[in-house]
Amino acid sequence: MIDKKDIKNLKKIVGEENVKDDPAHLIAYSYDATKTRYKPEAVVFPKNEQDVSEILKYCNERGIVITPRGAGSGFTGGALPVKGGIVLSLEKHMNKILEIDMENMVARVQPGVINKDLQREVEKVGLFYPPDPASQEYSTIGGNVSENAGGMRAAKYGITKDYVMALRAVLPNGDIIRAGKKTIKDVAGYNIAGILVGSEGTLAVITEITLKLISKPKLTKTAMGVFGSVKEAMNAVYKSLAGGANPVAMEFLDNLSIRAVEEKFHKGLPVDAGAILISDIDGNVEEEIDYQLSLLEKFFKKNGCREFKIAKDEKEAADIWFARRNASQSITIYGSKKINEDVTVPRSMLPKYLEEVDRISKKYGVKIPCFGHTGDGNVHTNVMVDGSDPKEVEKGYKAIEEIFKVTIELGGTLSGEHGIGISKAPFMKMAFSDKEIELFKRIKHAFDPNNILNPGKMGLD
Ligand SMILES: Cc1cc2nc3c(=O)[nH]c(=O)nc-3n(C[C@H](O)[C@H](O)[C@H](O)COP(=O)(O)OP(=O)(O)OC[C@H]3O[C@@H](n4cnc5c(N)ncnc54)[C@H](O)[C@@H]3O)c2cc1C
Numbered sequence: 271m272i273d274k275k276d277i278k279n280l281k282k283i284v285g286e287e288n289v290k291d292d293p294a295h296l297i298a299y300s301y302d303a304t305k306t307r308y309k310p311e312a313v314v315f316p317k318n319e320q321d322v323s324e325i326l327k328y329c330n331e332r333g334i335v336i337t338p339r340g341a342g343s344g345f346t347g348g349a350l351p352v353k354g355g356i357v358l359s360l361e362k363h364m365n366k367i368l369e370i371d372m373e374n375m376v377a378r379v380q381p382g383v384i385n386k387d388l389q390r391e392v393e394k395v396g397l398f399y400p401p402d403p404a405s406q407e408y409s410t411i412g413g414n415v416s417e418n419a420g421g422m423r424a425a426k427y428g429i430t431k432d433y434v435m436a437l438r439a440v441l442p443n444g445d446i447i448r449a450g451k452k453t454i455k456d457v458a459g460y461n462i463a464g465i466l467v468g469s470e471g472t473l474a475v476i477t478e479i480t481l482k483l484i485s486k487p488k489l490t491k492t493a494m495g496v497f498g499s500v501k502e503a504m505n506a507v508y509k510s511l512a513g514g515a516n517p518v519a520m521e522f523l524d525n526l527s528i529r530a531v532e533e534k535f536h537k538g539l540p541v542d543a544g545a546i547l548i549s550d551i552d553g554n555v556e557e558e559i560d561y562q563l564s565l566l567e568k569f570f571k572k573n574g575c576r577e578f579k580i581a582k583d584e585k586e587a588a589d590i591w592f593a594r595r596n597a598s599q600s601i602t603i604y605g606s607k608k609i610n611e612d613v614t615v616p617r618s619m620l621p622k623y624l625e626e627v628d629r630i631s632k633k634y635g636v637k638i639p640c641f642g643h644t645g646d647g648n649v650h651t652n653v654m655v656d657g658s659d660p661k662e663v664e665k666g667y668k669a670i671e672e673i674f675k676v677t678i679e680l681g682g683t684l685s686g687e688h689g690i691g692i693s694k695a696p697f698m699k700m701a702f703s704d705k706e707i708e709l710f711k712r713i714k715h716a717f718d719p720n721n722i723l724n725p726g727k728m729g730l731d
Contacts, residue, residue, distance in 0.1 A: 272356065276332060277289060284321050284325070288315040288363075299351075301350070302348070310337065311354050311356065314356050317363045322358070325356075326441070326722075334356060335722050335723075336357075336722055336724070337356070338358045338471040338475050339358060339471075340360055340382065341408045341409050341413055343409045344691060345612075345689075346693040347727070348470045348724070348727060350692065352726040355722075360381045362382065363382070364380040365383050366379070367387070367388060367391055368478070372395055375484065376482060383411045384406075384408060384410060385411060388411060389402070396485065397485065399481060401414060401428075401432075402421035402423055405419075414430045418687070421687075424643060424645070424646040425643070426519075426552075431464070431468065435463075435480045437449045437466055438477045439476045440474060442720065450462075450480065465713065468689065471727075472725075473723065474717060488554045489554065489556065490552040491550070491552075493566060494581075495546065495549075499544035500544050500625075502575070503547050505573045506572075507644045513565065513569050515569060517549040517645060518551065520643075520644055522548075522644040523545065523593055523641045524624070524641065526604065526639035527641040528593065530600035530604065534600045537593065551566070566578075597641040598650070607663060609652070610650060610652045611652075611674075612650055612685055614646070614677075615647050616680070617647045623677065623680055624640060626676040630673055630676070634665045636669055638653050647682070648686035653666045683701070689728075691728070698729035
């Protein structure tokens with residue numbers, strides 16, 4: 271419990287105006303995209319790394335728990351203060367791009383920088399930061415690193431972890447550490463930056479991030495394939511990638527998703543199709559793009575694609591992407607509650623995975639529209655139920671449990687991009703052995719022996 275003296279001491283560290291314990295602030299910092307609420311006892315806005323260090327040192331000594339927070343857009347409750355204590359909000363002051371080093375193609379940023387702001391700044395000088403979660407307009411780089419966020423371009427360019435070269439971070443006892451270097455190669459010591467990426471704020475507070483940048487490709491073209499069945503489309507995904515196609519994105523909508531977008535927006539989508547695949551191809555010369563498009567067309571058609579369309583201009587490309595960008599909001603026609611998961615399987619398992627989802631949907635009598643980033647094996651699997659009917663909701667969660675089981679059996683993972691947080695913590699035992707979970711706990715203990723940093727997450731307590 272935080273008392274008046276703690277508030278006074280925290281104010282001494284960061285200044286009167288940077289500690290809030292009024293009801294409005296406590297409510298405003300009690301939520302994330304899960305819609306679950308946990309109220310903190312105070313919200314603290316550090317101005318710099320030194321503040322973070324002093325806050326953590328103080329809280330560690332007093333046994334006050336801390337939940338780091340970026341923009342609060344997480345889908346699994348990572349930024350929720352489930353055990354009370356303070357929310358440490360990094361987005362207010364620690365939001366500067368510190369350096370864009372064009373010679374080494376590297377950016378150095380504070381954790382509160384918004385993803386899209388970084389993308390815009392580096393693109394002004396011809397560079398490119400590919401990870402682009404759909405929350406890019408508001409999620410922070412600190413949050414992206416802590417969740418190892420992915421996005422639409424992962425099929426070709428990978429995810430956040432592929433761009434983190436170095437970090438500065440504060441350990442729960444207040445010690446400031448550096449991990450990694452501004453070098454392409456670095457094999458000295460343990461890969462601590464690698465452990466912190468995706469650690470969901472449970473090990474250290476990240477205070478500075480050095481990111482790899484690449485050259486911005488000059489040209490992009492968009493294509494869409496229409497398939498009679500999901501199975502054909504999923505075969506086309508892994509066979510085209512294994513056959514040398516290198517699309518930026520290979521996104522998918524199943525029939526339920528296509529019909530939902532069409533019902534809401536009347537765009538003339540092929541409502542009788544089993545699935546559509548949408549791909550972007552980028553590069554610097556037309557020939558390269560044309561070659562890649564011809565590969566896609568060849569593999570799509572070999573696998574049952576009945577129509578292959580290449581967008582002639584930006585407007586046509588935007589029209590093709592419209593369906594994918596609006597799938598998530600459109601599928602709400604199937605139920606007032608969406609239990610959405612971001613499971614990921616090896617790409618060659620996609621046909622089997624979606625066959626199993628269909629079986630589970632029939633078994634529980636619930637609709638499960640699927641769409642997402644099939645180019646990296648990541649399928650947004652949405653169990654839609656009537657949220658006002660507890661029996662329906664229970665059925666939905668049973669279906670989800672079975673979906674997780676199938677995912678693990680197929681060599682997949684509980685989460686491709688949203689993390690574990692509190693939402694998926696109950697399933698950690700399904701995905702990891704006792705010994706593996708024990709190792710996670712020992713790592714947590716090595717960083718945070720007093721368990722003050724984001725306790726109650728990732729099934730570690
Ligand atoms: C509409 C929508 C679309 C989304 N699309 C995608 C998507 O395409 N891909 C994807 O990967 N995710 C997506 N997300 C999920 C979410 O945006 C990402 O997980 C994002 O990385 C979270 O960033 P944030 O700044 O909001 O972090 P928060 O939600 O504030 O925090 C997330 C976690 O990071 C920790 N944390 C934050 N900052 C720090 C720090 N400096 N040091 C230590 N720990 C820290 C928190 O404690 C918490 O555990 C989406 C969310 C929404 C609402």
